[in-house]
Amino acid sequence: MELYLNTTSPYARLARIVLLEKGLAESVTLKWCDPWADDADLLKANPAGRIPALVTEEGTTLSESMLIAVYLDGVSPNKPMIAQDSLGEVLHLAGLGQNLMDAAFNTVIARKHYGNGIDDSELGQRRSRAIQRLLKQLDGELGEIQQTSTINLGHIATAVALDYLAFRLPEANWKEEYPELQEWHAGVTARASFEQTAFS
Ligand SMILES: N[C@@H](CCC(=O)N[C@@H](CS)C(=O)NCC(=O)O)C(=O)O
Structure with missing residues (x-):
């Protein structure tokens, strides 16, 4: 492949x-x-x-x-990332992660093409509010979870999106605002698969 x-x-x-x-x-x-x-x-x-x-x-x-x-x-049947017995739960979280990724990525690309002033446009403001709401929701859903040794597609999408936010939009300050979500994220991103693919 x-x-x-x-x-x-x-x-x-x-x-x-x-x-x-x-x-x-x-x-x-x-x-x-x-x-x-x-x-x-x-x-x-x-x-x-x-x-x-x-x-x-x-x-x-x-x-x-x-x-x-x-x-x-x-x-590969090894280590299912989308287990059938938790299909709804995994896809729910994967969707939140992908939406956060989209809102952050579109903010970055809009700035790259039109300058930072684009943040003040109606679309820029909508993306910014979406990021804030998604962070709050993710904190509510994941903040109290003790990280388990297993990982699924929802965890991956969410942890990558949060990492991307810290990488490209550090002013969002999500780690300071949501310390429990930060702890969850630190547990996931300590995995070899995340360390080997760190943004650079
Ligand atoms: N929804 C797509 C998004 C892919 C995407 O936007 N990739 C960006 C890089 S992060 C890209 O290749 N952009 C080039 C372009 O839009 O022309 C996915 O989940 O794969």
């Missing part, structure tokens, strides 16, 4: 963490690329020009981080 990625994409990191957690890292060649520079191989694999993109052993290309995660979870 081949995975198109870079070192700063939260979506690509999610896919890579799932690969590592599923023990599939050896089966994949990492194709480092710049999606913003219209990388020719990436465009051939994914006409949307976005990462992550996964080319399977059969030569089929998959896009969208969550769909890639579903595929990887199905390819």
Whole structure:
């Protein structure tokens, strides 16, 4: 398999963490690329020009981080990331994590293209409020949880999104505002799969 990625994409990191957690890292060649520079191989694999993109052993290309995660979870029965007996719970948390990722990523990209003043636009304000609400909700749901030794897609999406927020939008100050969520996050990101894929 081949995975198109870079070192700063939260979506690509999610896919890579799932690969590592599923023990599939050896089966994949990492194709480092710049999606913003219209990388020719990436465009051939994914006409949307976005990462992550996964080319399977059969030569089929998959896009969208969550769909890639579903595929990887199905390819190897080891350590299910989307266990059927907690399907709703896992997908609920994965959705919150992905929404936080989207709100943070869209803020960063809008700033990159239009300058920081875009934060004051109606859309910028909506994204900012979404980030605040999502943090509050995640703190309520995860803040009191004792970290277990198991991990699922919901944990991965949420921990990657929180890490991305600290990486790109440190002024959100979520670790200071939500110390219990920070503790949960520290437990998850101490895993080898997170350490090996740290944003850089
Ligand atoms: N919903 C997609 C988002 C993917 C995405 O936006 N990737 C960014 C990098 S973080 C990208 O490749 N952007 C290039 C572009 O939009 O042209 C997913 O979950 O995979």
